[in-house]
Amino acid sequence: MIIDSHAHVHDEKFDDDRGDVIKRSFDGGMGAIITIGTNEKTSHDAIAVAKEYEGVHATVALHPLHLFDAYTDLEEEEVMEEFDYDKYLALAQDEDVVAIGEVGLDYHHFNETHDIERIKKLQKQVFTEFLKIAGEVEKPLIIHCWDGYEDVLEILRQNPLCPTDISPLERGRGCRGVIHSFIGSWKTAQKFYDLGFKIGLNGIITYSESYDKLIRNSSIDDILIETDCPYLTPAPLERTSRNEPLNVKYVAKKIAEVKNMTVEEVIEITSKSTKELFDI
Ligand SMILES: [Zn+2]
Numbered sequence: 001m002i003i004d005s006h007a008h009v010h011d012e013k014f015d016d017d018r019g020d021v022i023k024r025s026f027d028g029g030m031g032a033i034i035t036i037g038t039n040e041k042t043s044h045d046a047i048a049v050a051k052e053y054e055g056v057h058a059t060v061a062l063h064p065l066h067l068f069d070a071y072t073d074l075e076e077e078e079v080m081e082e083f084d085y086d087k088y089l090a091l092a093q094d095e096d097v098v099a100i101g102e103v104g105l106d107y108h109h110f111n112e113t114h115d116i117e118r119i120k121k122l123q124k125q126v127f128t129e130f131l132k133i134a135g136e137v138e139k140p141l142i143i144h145c146w147d148g149y150e151d152v153l154e155i156l157r158q159n160p161l162c163p164t165d166i167s168p169l170e171r172g173r174g175c176r177g178v179i180h181s182f183i184g185s186w187k188t189a190q191k192f193y194d195l196g197f198k199i200g201l202n203g204i205i206t207y208s209e210s211y212d213k214l215i216r217n218s219s220i221d222d223i224l225i226e227t228d229c230p231y232l233t234p235a236p237l238e239r240t241s242r243n244e245p246l247n248v249k250y251v252a253k254k255i256a257e258v259k260n261m262t263v264e265e266v267i268e269i270t271s272k273s274t275k276e277l278f279d280i
Pocket residue numbers: 006007008036102228
């Protein structure tokens with residue numbers, strides 16, 4: 001049984017054949033799909049899909065790129081949104097919601113028109129508010145971060161809801177989580193492991209050998225596998241084609257090769273960790 005710990009199967013790119021894609025996933029041996037909300041609309045969409053399909057679980061949050069005009073041509077799902085604590089708290093309490101995310105910091109999409117200090121401050125504030133929601137509903141975090149790992153670490157370390165005098169794994173579920181689509185170094189990864197966080201790896205690790213050292217040095221217990229579909233289609237598939245949950249097996253295969261394990265072992269251990277983290 002394989003799990004895709006980070007998908008967007010509620011995305012409009014699956015509107016024409018969502019049922020087929022999900023059926024093919026479970027027929028192909030998938031045990032669960034976590035479908036990730038990124039704003040108010042997609043959080044509602046994720047919950048709706050989770051309610052419709054057995055084995056699909058939802059998450060809710062406001063992605064840091066929705067807090068400012070990060071996109072030059074705004075598509076429907078790329079609109080800016082003002083964060084509302086009560087609205088997201090209510091969404092987070094839904095029984096089909098297994099985690100809070102994706103939320104975090106994204107410093108990669110700034111350009112010369114942006115008031116960078118203001119946007120960074122806003123992203124940090126909203127991220128901190130989501131840590132409170134995670135603590136309140138006792139659900140883990142799915143963190144998106146691009147070019148801001150040190151700031152994410154600082155905010156996680158200062159989370160007042162998470163006692164630092166007990167070991168990370170004994171802290172409540174709301175103090176735990178995964179750094180999804182991790183693209184940092186082995187050194188940075190260790191800092192997250194020290195806080196009890198895991199990393200999520202996807203098709204990016206199949207594009208080159210850049211992450212082999214990270215994979216080799218990390219314990220398989222600290223790794224979750226994901227697709228981030230419809231994006232980031234893994235090699236050897238056509239990178240520009242639409243990705244889907246079942247392709248997470250290519251991510252497992254790459255990890256198995258680098259770590260000298262069998263694909264079955266990688267699938268078994270990562271699935272176990274994902275089920276434990278998200279309580280599914
Ligand atoms: Zn995503």
